[in-house]
Amino acid sequence: MANDNNFFRKWNRRDILKTLGGIPLFGAVWYSGASLAGDAKREKQFLLETLNIKASPPPASGPMSGKPVRLGIIGFGIRGEQLCRALGFATTAWIKEKQDLLVQNPKDTSLAEYKAQENLNIKLVAICDVFDTHAQKALDSFNRGDNKIKRFRTHTELINSGEVDAIVIATPDHWHAPMAIEALNAGVHVYVEKPMTHNISETYTLRETVHKNPKTIFAVGHQHRQTQSFLTAQDIIAKNILGHVSLVETNTNRNDDNGAWQYEIADTANPQTIDWDQFLGNAPKEAFNLEHFFRWRKWWAYGSGLSGDLMTHDFDRINCILKMGIPNSVTASGGIYTHHDGRNVPDVIQVNMEYPDFSTGSSQVAGKEKGMTFIYSATLGNQFDRGTVLMGHDGSMELGNRISVYADPGSTKYADLIKEGRIEAGVPIYQYDPAVNGTDAVTSATSKYFANKGLLWTYRDGKRVDSTFLHLREWLSCIRNGGTPSCSIKEGFEEAISAHMGGLSYKLGRRIDWDRSTERIIAKPGEDLDAVLLANK
C-alpha cells in the first residue's frame, strides 16, 4: 500500500488527464452508438407496430397420403417438362445437364432442390404429345422401377382411357379449353396452363363445364399465387397501408430470343415425327410449318400474344392481391417493332384497364377517391426492369419476390409522421425479402425476369421452393382432401376475359367495354369478336 501511495504521489493533474483522457471519449462513442442504434430500433419497432403487416406463409395444402393419383401429361414441350419436374419427374437429360453443371458450379442448387422435393404420391402414367421426340423423351425418362408410363396418340384416347385420374395440360393455347372441357366431362381433374382459354366463347363453355362437374378439380397454372410475398401484399392492401390505389403499373421487359419465343427447332422434327393435323386442331388450316409448330406463341392462331401469354401473369398477380376482377373497359395499342420475323402478335404492347368503381380503401373523406387504372406495358426488345408498382394516395408498393413499401410525401395517413421526421420519403417504411442473405442462382435473362416476378420460386421457412410445385401440390391436395384451388374457374374466367379484351382492343384499335350485368364483352352489331381475336392478322 505504501508503495502504491508513493506511486500516485508522482502524478500531477496533467498526467492524470493525459492518461485517462481516452475514457470520456470511449464513453461518448459508446453512448452515441448505443443511443443511435436504440433510437433506430425503437423507430423501426414503432413503424412495424403501426403498420402491423403479417408476413406469414399460407397454410400448407393437405396430406398427400392415400392411393397414388394417376396423372397424364398432355404437351411435353418446355412448360410440360417443367411441370413434370415440379411433380417429381425430371427427364434423364435434365438430371445429366444439372449434374454436369454442378461440376462447373458446385454452388448450383437446382438438382439438390429437385431431389429434396416432397414426394407427391403420384404416378405419371400417360403422355400425349404430337411430336414423337417429345413423347419418347417422356417414355425414356419416366418408365422406371416405380413408374410405368404409356403414350397416347390423342388427348381423347388419354382422357377416356380409364387409366388417368387427372391431367396436366401444357399445350399451345388453342388446345387449352377443348382438352379441359373434354376431361372435366369425363370426370378427370384438370390443371391447365395459362391463359385459360384462347377465345371468348370457350371461356363461357369452360366455366359452365366446371360448374356442371363440381367433383372434378379444376386449376389454372398461375403458380405465383403460392408466392409468400403476394400473401404479404394482400395483408398490406387489407390493412389499407397504401390508401386508395389509383394506378397499378405492371410490365414485361425481355430482350433475348427465348423471351421473344424464338425457341429452338428440333433436328428430328419433320412431317413423319409430328402429327401436324392434330397440332392444328381448330386452328386455320396451314401447310406443315416447323416455325409454327415450335414457335407457336408468335401467331394468334395458336397463341395469345403479349396480352394473353404474358399479361395474364401480371393481371392474375394483381388480381390475387386486389381482387379487382374484369375491368369496365380496356384500351390497347402496340405493334411489331423489334422482331420482324413473320410473327403476327405484337412484340410491344400497352394495355390500360379501367376500374372506375373500384377502391382499395381510403384515408381521406368518404367518397373523394374511387377508381383505378391497371397498366400493362411490355416490350420484347429491352430488358430494363421497371418493376411492378401499386400506387396509392398514402404509399406505393414495389412488388416482386421482395416487397418494398414507401410512404407518399403527399399522404394523409402518414402526414404527421412525415412532419415529425419519423418517415422519410424515399426510404421504405416496410421491406419484405424472404430470401434475405440467400444466394440464388438464376441462369438466364428470361429466368431472372420470371424470378423477379415471383413466378419461379418462393420461400417457406427461409428455404427456396418451386412455386409451381406448391401450386400443383395445392391442386393435388384438393383432389385428395377436397377444397378449391386458389386459381380456379372464377379467377381463370377473369384472367381470360380481361386478356381477350386486351387482344381485341389491340386488334380493333378501339376501347373494348365489358357489360357487367350480362357478363358480356360489348360487340358492335354484326361483329364476331372471336373471329377478330383469332384472325391471323
Add this chain to the structure above:
Amino acid sequence: MIVPKLTAGQSYGLVLLRILVGWHFLYEGIIKAYNPSWTSKSYLLSASILKSFFTWIAAPSRISVIDTLNIIGLIAVGISLLIGIKVRCGCIGGMLLLLLYYLAHPPFPSLPQGPTEGSYWIVNKNLIEMAALYVIYEFPLISVFGIENLFFKHKAKTNLI
C-alpha cells in the same frame, strides 16, 4: 527496444491517429452490437475471392458465432486504441479483421466492386486503415490517452511510449 526520440508534434500526430482509428472500430462494433438484426452473412456470401472459405464461415451453424466474434473484436480493438491499453495487441487484432474485410471484397481490377462511396483500385480504406494500424503498432504512443501509463508511468515519462 530502441525507440527513436520523436518531436511533440510527431507524437501527438501518432496519438491522434490511434484515437481516430480506435474511435472508428469502437463505433462500428457498438452499432452492430445494438442492432440485433445485423449480420455479416450477405457480406461474406457475396465475397468476390476465396468464396469457399467465406461461404464456409457464413454457414448457418457458424454465422452467429462469427458475427459475435466480429462485434467483440471490433469493440476490443476500439477500446484498446482509444483508451490506450494493450495497443499492440489491439493493432494486430484490428489488422486481422481488416484483412478479412479486405479479402472478401478486394478492389482488384475485373472483380465486382459492389456499392462503395468512392473509387478504388487495389487500395481501399480497409487497406489504408490496416497501414495506419501498422504505424500505430510500430509507435504505440500512450503518453497521451494511455491508461497503461497507470502501470508503466516511468517508462512513459522517459521515452513517450
